[in-house]
Amino acid sequence: MKKINYDNIPLGKGIPTNMGLDHVGIVVPNAQEAADFLMEVFDADFDWEVKREPQPTAGERGWSTLFGVHPESYLSHVIMLKCGEHHLTQYIELFEWKSPDQLTLQGENGWHKFSDLGNSYISFTVKDMDQVVKHIKEKVIPKWKGTRFIQDPPMNFPLRGEVCTSTFIVSPWGMWIELTSWSQSKETGKVIKAQQTFEQNKYIGQSINNLPTPAFLIDLDAVDHNVDLMVSRIINKGVEWRVPAKAHKCPELAQYMIDKGANGVVLLTLSEAEFFADHGIQNIYLANILFTKEELERLSLLAKKIKHLRVAVDSVDYLRDLAAAVERWEITSPIEVLVELNINHNRCGASVVDAVEIAQIAKEIETTTGSIIFSGITGYEGHTPILPPEEKTQQTLISHKILADAKAAIEAKGIDVKVVSGGGSCNYIDCLNANILTEIQAGGGAICDLLYSRKANLGDHGHKIGALVLSQVISVPNDKSRAVTNAGFKAIGWHPFGGLPEPRDRKDLVVVGLSAEHARFEGIDLAKSTASEIVKGQANVERGEKIVLIPGYTDAMGFLHKEIYGVRKDLVEHVWKTCSANNWN
Template identity: 30%
Template sequence: MATYLEQLETPVPVVDLDRLSHNLDRMAAYATLHGLRLRPHVKTHKSPRIAAEQLRLGAAGLACATLREAEVMAEVCHDLLVAYPPVGAARLERLARLPSHVRLAVAADDVQALDALAVAARLGQRTIDVLVEADLGMHRVGVTAPGKAVAMARHIDRASSLRFAGLQFYPGHVRAHVKDQDAGLAQVGHDLAEYIEALTADGLPPHTVSGGSTPLAWRMHEVPGVNEVRPGTYVYNDRTTAQIGACDWEDCALTVLATVVSVSVKGQAVVDAGTKALGREPLRAEGDGYGALLDHPDVLVTRLSEEHGILDLSRSSWRPRLGDQVRIVPNHVCIVVHLFDEIIGVRGHAVETRWPVTARGRDSNRELDRAPSGPRAV
């Protein structure tokens, strides 16, 4: 018997399967066209089901942020990059215990971290590839000068249990609209060239030069030396990627289905999706609010409580009724996915499938839940 959106208890994340398929195909085609290795970041979907489809479409491997993600993705992929500093005994132990069939790489920016990583690799009886993280403007992690990258690469090269694999960078500081990215992209290319030249001159040319971020992913082929891209958000897209022109509004595949629970205050409506369903991240582009309605983009979620979202109706002639369902495009989809246990896949109003967000959380002890179950939100 068919199930329809109107029968779902809200709030719940729903994915338009046709839009999802389009997004996956588009990025795979881009990478193939420009001869780039595609290594999608799983932080957005956290699902082996989506990861398997990315790999089927030609992805060379997967990028992870957490050890939970890496442990889950090892079930479907034999080539993983943990794109997060390998610091801390517990993290290193879990890293070394990943299945032996997995070709494992990490990103690092500190010699002390390398020494601990080398010990963990020896104890785990494996060799770990290391990408030197370079800070090209994000000022979050990464070595800050080409000479430091050379020193890191030399240190890696001397460690028997480590292998220097190349460079990694994340250009998340370039947040301009796609039409206005030229200057930022040119600076990234200039700075990256200095790192590549320094390593090559020292006899350690980087085999892999890996750049991340969905907003710049479509232009990574313009940066000399880059041969791998690590976009994550593109699978679902969100209000931010649409606002900066990295996708069309019609490419936003994931929305939070919510129900109007109050219309008593003039000029607004209240839905049952608050911070525990949408997060509270501001828009990382021009605009305000915490989300917008898919079918009425001029209606924004302007205020949030834990379980309440306030829709501002002042710029729209649309007026919802009590009990109406709405689909909210969140500002940042990665945060939203992490708030739920399961995703609902739909075509039109019909529920076609569902899958667990298996890699959410950080616990390594609970059994991996592979069996689909009823929709539920945390």
């Protein structure tokens, strides 16, 4: 046999821009059973799936010509799994075909013999082969029928300048799976995420005085109180409660509220929705309008990742573009659609007449293609938040009458309106009294700041302030005429609705101005001041002292921070990442 001279093979002359192996595709008898095995035994992560009906067939799709399969066959189920942390080479795609001429193999469990043409296997790298063999014998083989070792004990051989230890097991569907361990490389590699030892953040359990500043704090006692209050008022009345996350942009804080009763989140950008989905949030309402083809494709693919994706539409064109994108990617779970109405906020939203047309077309698409599901209507009373209480109540009722009229008009066409979603923290009590909404979108009231507590009057309804910022005094002149901390509007935000922040614990200090990096304080003489007259005093603080501030409006602040510290009695209990930590918008 002629010896190959590898020195003469030109390097870097292959296909341009090659980034490496992407995934391995395998045809299996039952995709779900194969996925269950790989997820349980090898800690593979579910990535996405597509299920198809027998119609259209491969012949009708043109696949019989393209792939050479039987024209009456169809690809019933496809599941993609991720089996490691690297962005390439870690994916396995499982295909389940139904075909009249499908070959039934006669080998062990109906799989190829190792010597057969077309045989394939997959290989996993492990750190401790002895531990793996013991686990498979005790935990895997007794549970998964048909699973067995091919080689026990494993074999050892030199390869790539190391010693490779290798063994094979047979999967329940008959495929061979190799397990390898490397004498040197295993020491530098990491086990997959599911098996990594959790490393507790160093600040957990510490006083907030040990935190770097400025820091975004969430008072968990206050949040627990507010969430319990909203659950008792909203959910216990039979209304769904969905929490907007625009104030904090933190999946873990959103999940904290979902675990206590909320049914999902409201997000306003596609990037946020993707970030939240990647961090385990399974019920997302994207309450915004997308436009570009690339955005619609990303939105469609997002539906593969989570259990429940809802979007708002306010035009027929957008509805059709959305449906076409979903159909193209053959999404397993249809995207739920709410028709958005303009209820006097004069931002996005259709008129009642247009909403009826959009609903009719949405229902038609649902019936014919199933790519979307029409669920109902939505609207946002964004003009009401800080109106005086009586006027806010009146304007909320006027806005909700538009929703009620739209619901009646759509149902007059024989279309069921299951969801009427709207409201916000500032007017959620008025929304409950109006008795039109089936779902209330209220998130700011759960964490609560100066705007929600005072200008929206939630403090009068029992809400406690939970959003805080920790700052540090960096400058105090000798005459103590002022003090300066390191939390300016780039840390605490600024919005005219919210106004300037206030110290939580220091009634003898007042914030008189914000610049980009700094907050400027002056002192108050409490002994001489009255309710009607504030008498200026000295700023009795020292350089290095920590001051907890209450932000004016968290919506203008949360996106500025990469981390949120969940604290209880000023001790750190959680450290959560926000979208900003990954440069998401």
